[in-house]
Amino acid sequence: MISDRREQKWVAEISEILDRQLEIEVEIPPAVSIFQIPEIITTKKPEAYKPQHVGFGPYHHFQPGPYSKMQQKKLVRLQRLLQNHKIADFRGVVVHKVKKLVPVIRACYDSFLPDDNVSMAWVFAIDGLFLLHLFQVTNTDSDQIPKVDSTKRLLAQDIMMVENQIPFMLLKEINEALHSSSPGSNDFSPSIYRSFSEIHSPLKLCPLSKAPTNHVHHLLHYMYHSIINNVPTPTFDSVHLPVPGRMTKILLPGIVNFVEQLPTDEIVRLYELAITSLHNFSSIGSGTTIPSASRLQSRAGFQFHSLPENGGGVESVYVNGNTIYLPPVTLESDSDVILRNLVAYETLMPHSDHHPLAEYASLMCGLIVDVEDVRVLKQHDIIRGELGEDEVAEIFVGMSGSILSSKIKSKSALQNMIVEVNKVYEGRPRIMAYLFLKKLAKWVLVFLTHIGSVVGGTWKIVAFVAGLVSLVMLTYKNYCDVYGCDKKN
Structure with a gap:
């Protein structure tokens, strides 16, 4: 009882x-x-x-x-x-x-x-x-x-x-x-959901003949599958370019001689400053999946084109030569919330290791980091709708932290496309030089941190590495003077 x-x-x-x-x-x-x-x-x-x-x-x-x-x-x-x-x-x-x-x-x-x-x-x-x-x-x-x-x-x-x-x-x-x-x-x-979905979906729906008819759970489920029901297009063959540069041999001896003559307290200060500078520089752009639209266009010669009217949706993104084809997305005042909930629903669905909408959203978050990127995509009819450029940028910059990464056994067509785009982008001479500097900065940061924790009084070694840091930062400054560096770098 x-x-x-x-x-x-x-x-x-x-x-x-x-x-x-x-x-x-x-x-x-x-x-x-x-x-x-x-x-x-x-x-x-x-x-x-x-x-x-x-x-x-x-x-x-x-x-x-x-x-x-x-x-x-x-x-x-x-x-x-x-x-x-x-x-x-x-x-x-x-x-x-x-x-x-x-x-x-x-x-x-x-x-x-x-x-x-x-x-x-x-x-x-x-x-x-x-x-x-x-x-x-x-x-x-x-x-x-x-x-x-x-x-x-x-x-x-x-x-x-x-x-x-x-x-x-x-x-x-x-x-x-x-x-x-x-x-x-x-x-x-x-089909009771069809008109509402057509009005409010940021992305074009599949034809009515391909829309879900059986075992539809609810409105969000119907809109999600109406967006997804498209076939992806094969990617393109990547192009690789050579890498230049040899400033190190010219500048290194003089910098090291100068630093070795500094008193210990100045070396300590330089050491701490070097650690901060290296950390900031080596972490620039970390975590991004693809360069922004404006950088791809201005630095690697990529162009953008919207998919044709019946050319598919988020799984039909592809690259042909140096042209990236993307589905048009229409953004209105309700689009941010709707996109977020579509992606969240996809993520939470049980027994699913296929997340095409989340991958597409991550791609757009990488392509759009400020209004200049929105401007590029609007010019090519990829971004549509009544929202201003700053409002569109705010949507994708804000959404980037709400998309959960998923572990899958094999890469999707979209992920392979991003890899190929990055190969071409990183193969450009100016980008290869920049990436080399970032790698050098990371190596020096690891070494300098280790030296600082175990060496103690051996300040000549610290001075040498700190001088190398100065070399990296000076090389980066010269690189920016020649090729230009914006806030995205």
Whole structure:
């Protein structure tokens, strides 16, 4: 006998959930598809993953902010839809039908949902009707994508968030309840998401014939697979160029003689300054996957071109000669949030070691580090939309820290393309000279750090290495005088 009331309630709820799940026959059990996003992804911009205006489903429906602001609007939409279908008994026709499905819907969430089935049924019925009405009024047969005001884009941001997804099976169940008087006339499919996805997706969707039709989990799942369903294009053969340079033999003896004559305290100061300078110089550009667009264009002669209208999407990026072909991306005020949640959803999907959207996003984060890069890509019709150059740069610079790296057995076509582009870029004489200086700086940094920790009084050795540091920095200065160095270097 359980004496604790909380434990009694928990056992009763678990028992009811299991009984209901055993009662309901489902051809294919639902996969976990609605996740609470881990802090490692959300930490830099949490507002991009937590709804700011409207909460859907058990994760956010009852939150005070979104719930209180949008609850009345949900009820107005609900009333309008019920009136259109001449339904007076909302509880009996819709809520009762949804309640039977709640135990199965629970399996779609990655966390245990403590609310009872009755409360959950009301939440799902209200939220599901709101979304169903929204998708229905958004659907249009026109080939032209309508203009959307800022208020609707704010709403779209919340609707597209991973934690705010509502299962497709729920919308289908509600739609069947609305058409219960004429079941034969009801034709409901994931294409209900099509128009909304076309309006708000930053990337072009695949043709309707290739869009997902079976086992669609929710709106985000539909948009994601509509973006991904494209075939990649083969990469190109790389070109390698020779490396120049021989300044070391001329300058080294004089610098070492000068440094050896310095007093010990000056050598110590020079040693500490050298450590700082070497660390700063050798870490420039570390962690980037590909040089920025403006550097590729100005320093390696690369050009950019948008893929043709039917040329594919994120897995169709390729290089032909010195031209990089990229899918056009249309960026509006809601695109940052939508892109982030699409990438997060891809990352969190179970049993997946294929992350093409995350790879594409990482590529764009490497290509765009400031407004000059945006300007280059806009000139070639790769960046589209109403956002300004600074706003576009802010999207990709900000997103770079929210994309988790994944371990895969073999490189994708896009990763191989990046390797080939880097080979060509790093084969340019001016870049090879710069990279040689960086490698030299790293070697000297390791050696100088080791000397400083174990040698102690042997300051002639320290003086020699510090002189070598001065040589590296002087060589770098001369390199910049000849070839130019910007803030990206």
